[in-house]
Amino acid sequence: MPTPARTDRGAIVDAASGLLEEGGADAVTMQAVAERVGVRSPSLYKHVENRRALLEAVMTAAVAELDALSATVRDRDDARRSIAAQLDGLRRFARARPQAWALVMGIAPGAPLPSVASTEGSVRSLLEDVTELTGPDRALDGARLVVAWANGFIAMELAGAHRLGGDLDGAWRWGLARIVAALEPDRPAA
Amino acid sequence: MPTPARTDRGAIVDAASGLLEEGGADAVTMQAVAERVGVRSPSLYKHVENRRALLEAVMTAAVAELDALSATVRDRDDARRSIAAQLDGLRRFARARPQAWALVMGIAPGAPLPSVASTEGSVRSLLEDVTELTGPDRALDGARLVVAWANGFIAMELAGAHRLGGDLDGAWRWGLARIVAALEPDRPAA
DNA sequence: ACCTGAACACCGTTCAAGT
DNA sequence: ACCTGAACACCGTTCAAGT
Numbered sequence: 001m002p003t004p005a006r007t008d009r010g011a012i013v014d015a016a017s018g019l020l021e022e023g024g025a026d027a028v029t030m031q032a033v034a035e036r037v038g039v040r041s042p043s044l045y046k047h048v049e050n051r052r053a054l055l056e057a058v059m060t061a062a063v064a065e066l067d068a069l070s071a072t073v074r075d076r077d078d079a080r081r082s083i084a085a086q087l088d089g090l091r092r093f094a095r096a097r098p099q100a101w102a103l104v105m106g107i108a109p110g111a112p113l114p115s116v117a118s119t120e121g122s123v124r125s126l127l128e129d130v131t132e133l134t135g136p137d138r139a140l141d142g143a144r145l146v147v148a149w150a151n152g153f154i155a156m157e158l159a160g161a162h163r164l165g166g167d168l169d170g171a172w173r174w175g176l177a178r179i180v181a182a183l184e185p186d187r188p189a190a
Numbered sequence: 191m192p193t194p195a196r197t198d199r200g201a202i203v204d205a206a207s208g209l210l211e212e213g214g215a216d217a218v219t220m221q222a223v224a225e226r227v228g229v230r231s232p233s234l235y236k237h238v239e240n241r242r243a244l245l246e247a248v249m250t251a252a253v254a255e256l257d258a259l260s261a262t263v264r265d266r267d268d269a270r271r272s273i274a275a276q277l278d279g280l281r282r283f284a285r286a287r288p289q290a291w292a293l294v295m296g297i298a299p300g301a302p303l304p305s306v307a308s309t310e311g312s313v314r315s316l317l318e319d320v321t322e323l324t325g326p327d328r329a330l331d332g333a334r335l336v337v338a339w340a341n342g343f344i345a346m347e348l349a350g351a352h353r354l355g356g357d358l359d360g361a362w363r364w365g366l367a368r369i370v371a372a373l374e375p376d377r378p379a380a
Numbered sequence: 381a382c383c384t385g386a387a388c389a390c391c392g393t394t395c396a397a398g399t
Numbered sequence: 400a401c402c403t404g405a406a407c408a409c410c411g412t413t414c415a416a417g418t
Contacts, residue, residue, distance in 0.1 A: 002400045003399060030392060042393075043402050051392065106349040123354075138364070140356045144346065145339065145365045152342025153334065159296040164313075166330045174328070175335045178372040192381045193418060220411060232412075233383050241411065 007037040009047045013057045020058060020099045028055060055103065062100040069093055074125050079132035080180050086126055087150045087176060094154045102158070105151060123147055133183040142183045149179050197227040199237045203247045210248060210289045218245065245293065252290040259283055264315050269322035270370050276316055277340045277366060284344045292348070295341060313337055323373040332373045339369050 015036035019028045030051055034041040048054045073089045075082040094101035123143055130146060131139040153175060157168060205226040209218045220241055224231040238244045263279045265272035284291035313333055320336060321329040343365060347358060 003402065005401060007401095029390090031390090039401090040403060042395085042404085045393075046401060105345065140354060141361045141364045144343065144356075144361045145368060148342035148346055148365065149335065149339040149369075150342065151345065152338035152340065155295065155341060155345070156334065156338055164330060166334075171331045171334050174331045175338065178335060179339075182368040182372040193383065195382060197382095219409090221409090229382095230384055232385085232414085235412075236382060 005046075007039050007043070007047065009057075011037050012044060012047055012054065013061060016054050016058050017061065017100065020055075020103065021097055024099055025055065025103065028058075030054075058100070059103050062097070062104050065100075066090070066093060066104065070125055074129075079129040082129045083126065083133075083146060083180055083183075084176055086129070087146065090150055091154055091157075091172065094158065098158050101154070105155070130183060133180070134185070138183075138185075145182065146179055149175060195236075197229050197233070197237065199247075201227050202234060202237055202244065203251060206244050206248050207251065207290065210245075210293065211287055214289055215245065215293065218248075220244075248290070249293050252287070252294050255290075256280070256283060256294065260315055264319075269319040272319045273316065273323075273336060273370055273373075274366055276319070277336065280340055281344055281347075281362065284348065288348050291344065295345070320373060323370070324375070328373075328375075335372065336369055339365060 012033060015033050016028050019032050019036065028051070030041040030044055033054070034044055037044075044054075048057065069089045070086050073082075073085040075085055126146065127139055127143045130142040134142040153172060157172075202223060205223050206218050209222050209226065218241070220231040220234055223244070224234055227234075234244075238247065259279045260276050263272075263275040265275055316336065317329055317333045320332040324332040343362060347362075
């Protein structure tokens with residue numbers, strides 16, 4: 001006789017996301033996830049292939065959130081403003097969900113896969129904004145410049161680069177202005 | 191009767207470094223390390239406090255290598271050239287020892303601690319070079335700009351951001367030129 | 381003073397047995 | 400069709416016993 005499912009994939013991924021943010025990827029054990037959704041750990045294997053696949057699902061969900069956020073903050077009327085808004089959004093997401101961000105960046109302790117590449121899906125709208133400033137020939141290089149800086153800055157910030165002192169928010173804004181200006185070859189922006 | 195030591199901390203850290211590069215931090219198990227140095231895993235605890243401390247020692251060794259490399263490639267006569275040389279050196283190191291770089295970046299699977307901050311020790315000489323271009327007021331912001339971009343780019347590269355295509359070496363050189371130019375407020379560099 | 385086997389608590393994963 | 404307990408191979412770590 002068929003037994004009705006006592007949990008499902010969505011609940012499992014949610015539980016894993018919660019555990020990830022609370023204790024890092026190491027805290028996402030099959031037993032902890034199982035306990036949170038109310039089953040025993042072997043039952044999870046009816047819904048996810050294994051722990052690695054579960055973490056990939058968590059990652060995919062985070063990428064989707066980032067894509068949605070990117071679409072929300074985008075400003076189609078002003079490329080410069082749009083780039084700034086999207087990078088600010090990325091930083092906000094990273095501060096709110098550092099472990100998910102680290103997972104997406106391929107930076108997480110216990111991460112399943114390198115995956116910055118998948119983030120580049122959410123770079124698509126950024127790419128269009130950047131193209132407006134660089135022209136099509138340097139659009140890809142420009143997008144890489146911008147994304148590399150932002151993620152590198154965030155990595156430093158989350159890793160606690162406070163010890164050098166200084167105003168981190170100020171450093172972000174100054175860097176952001178410089179980076180955007182650097183996309184425009186000839187005009188020496190303010 | 192005292193028994194002569196059959197291994198020592200240096201050999202243990204070396205073995206751990208090798209395992210790290212071969213299979214990532216997950217491969218640095220106490221048993222694998224023990225086997226490589228020719229003892230049983232419990233004996234390791236006579237020389238290192240625990241696995242976490244061992245990984246920290248590996249990280250410290252990598253930071254020391256980076257510092258040495260940085261000192262080697264530095265060019266005291268030309269700040270711009272010196273910055274480029276140091277970032278190129280960082281990229282070379284990251285490509286040769288991706289796992290060690292990831293560990294230092296706080297990016298490794300199973301990393302013990304966020305530690306980009308400690309990298310900033312090796313940023314000291316970079317900081318001096320940057321100061322020549324930005325002046326003292328923006329030196330810290332400028333160093334953060336440069337280091338963030340370089341590490342972000344390397345993270346993308348190591349994570350396999352090839353899928354978007356394009357010339358990655360070209361993107362690095364172009365970005366590097368732009369970043370260095372961005373340090374000089376007014377002059378619109380070539 | 382260092383090394384070892386045995387032991388403990390924990391992992392992920394498989395599988396036969398239940399409903 | 401899903402859930403479970405038992406089991407397996409593996410972790411990190413402790414500790415009494417060896418030399």
